[in-house]
Amino acid sequence: MARLKHETNDRQKRVTSTIGLTDSKHAFNTPGERWLMLTIAGISLRINCSDEELLGLVSNSYSRFLSNSMPDLIIDVEADESLIAPMGPGVSIKYEGDFLSVSREDFHAHMDFNHRRGKITQRRAVYSLDALLRLLVAIKLVDTGGxxxxxxxxxxxxxxxxxxxxxxxxxxxxxxxxxxxxxxxxxxxxxxxxxxxxxxxxxxxxxxxxxxxxxxxxxxxxxxxxxxxxxxxxxxxxxxxxxxxxxxxxxxxxxxxxxxxxxxxxxxxxxxxxxxxxxxxxxxxxxxxxxx
Amino acid sequence: MIKLNDNLQPSRDITVRSIGDEVMILTLKDTCLYSMNEVGKCIWGTLSVGPANVNAIIKSVSSEYDVEAGLIREDVLDFLNELLSKDIVEISNK
Known part of the structure; x- marks a missing residue:
């Protein structure tokens, strides 16, 4: 048992080092499940991403906002190399009831606020996720009176x-x-x-x-x-x-x-x-x- | 084009807020913000409580303002047609 624990810690250290986390509390990386937690303006977002390189980019880009809070929203992130770079910053948004759909050349995303869960399929680039996070933070802030x-x-x-x-x-x-x-x-x-x-x-x-x-x-x-x-x-x-x-x-x-x-x-x-x-x-x- | 015997009601695609004496109407489709002058507020006061007949609105304004009846009718119809064109009111002839 002691040996297994030791191996698990080593594996976590390796993965944590790979994705450049400053504090391993903010991420759990076990086979088949990689994620990190961000808290932006009091809104906590769990980012699930099995693509190690993309998760590393996200971790580095939002390093100041890594946290270990309970998530308000969970986002499954999937990398898709076939998506092209965006032609401009504009995104197509459809928001009705609890459902938000957002798309641009480089990503398409769907959120279900009732179930506090969504998915984004995107290029292996942080700007795609960033475009979605701006909208999610904007929506969730409204419930705080802001x-x-x-x-x-x-x-x-x-x-x-x-x-x-x-x-x-x-x-x-x-x-x-x-x-x-x-x-x-x-x-x-x-x-x-x-x-x-x-x-x-x-x-x-x-x-x-x-x-x-x-x-x-x-x-x-x-x-x-x-x-x-x-x-x-x-x-x-x-x-x-x-x-x-x-x-x-x-x-x-x-x-x-x-x-x-x-x-x-x-x-x-x-x-x-x-x-x-x-x-x-x-x-x-x-x-x-x-x-x- | 609005007719004198039409009934009008506020559109479902607006939200109305008051700040002090000001009445502001926000259209939800395009988030355009409109405020009204005194006569506009008088008309909106009649419209906002439910379907209102155009003739009744004109009579209501005539009772408040000492202006020639034909002029009031023309101005009120212009105003109501503008509200209709901006989807702030809708015709409800049921």
């Missing part, structure tokens, strides 16, 4: 701020100008309502500021719709105007009534709790002077 938003998020002096806007509004610029602070993300911001308090979480979903992924969170102190300006100033719009600018930047799923209604309510509730401003900023660090 959402996934196109925005940079930064912690300064213990206070969390969101800077959001459409492509080209300056999210990556704001992140690049905030290197002295904790940058949670430069493209997508995860907002949760934890015990009545809005909290920002880092995600592995970054835009153009590579290599900065961390796992961190912080209380939300202010939310800013950003615009390039001739000088730094902020103004407080009425809550309706704020809602009209915020809603289009939330990751949502057109046609899914229940989800859109929840996102709408979550956004309205957040705007009643958190300070909202329009921020016109110069492309240097001085914009922080108007953020209090």
């Amino acid at each position: 959402f996934l938003l196109h925005g940079a998020s930064i912690i300064k002096d213990g206070k969390g701020y969101i800077f959001f806007g459409p492509s080209g509004s300056g999210k990556s610029t704001i992140a690049a100008l905030s290197q002295n602070y904790t940058i949670l993300g430069d493209e997508l911001t995860a907002v949760c309502n934890v015990d009545g308090k809005y909290t920002l979480y880092s995600t592995p979903f970054w835009g153009s500021t590579p290599g900065k992924t961390i796992k961190a969170s912080g209380g939300l102190n202010g939310i800013y719709r950003i615009y390039h300006g001739l000088y730094n100033r902020r103004e407080k719009p009425d809550v309706v105007s704020a809602f009209k600018t915020l809603l289009p930047q939330i990751i949502r799923f057109d046609g899914h009534k229940t989800l859109i209604e929840k996102i709408t309510d979550n956004a309205i509730n957040l705007l009643q709790e958190v300070e909202f401003y329009n921020l016109y900023f110069l492309p240097d660090e001085s914009f922080w002077e108007v953020i209090k």
